[in-house]
Amino acid sequence: MSTLVRDYLDRVRRGERVPGQVLTAREDEVVKLIAEGHSSKEIAAALTISPKTVERHRANILQKLGMRDRTELTRYAIRAGLIEP
Numbered sequence: 034m035s036t037l038v039r040d041y042l043d044r045v046r047r048g049e050r051v052p053g054q055v056l057t058a059r060e061d062e063v064v065k066l067i068a069e070g071h072s073s074k075e076i077a078a079a080l081t082i083s084p085k086t087v088e089r090h091r092a093n094i095l096q097k098l099g100m101r102d103r104t105e106l107t108r109y110a111i112r113a114g115l116i117e118p
Contacts (some may be wrong), residue, residue, distance in 0.1 A: 038100075055097060061115060063094065073087040094106065
């Protein structure tokens with residue numbers, strides 16, 4: 034887990050005020066669908082965007098959160114309450 038995400042979760046646990054969402058609403062949607070195991074093509078169809086746009090969102094999300102792969106995104110989605118474990 035990246036330092037940014039770990040720091041954010043630690044601050045939330047301590048009850049500190051934290052800045053608004055790290056990801057945009059659309060990025061949250063993409064993370065949720067990735068974590069549910071959908072392919073880029075399926076995500077693109079569900080959100081009526083191109084598969085290239087899905088890949089761009091995925092790259093932006095990974096960069097923002099300091100993560101490397103789908104597994105880390107899935108853990109993040111569970112911790113953030115985007116999906117049920």
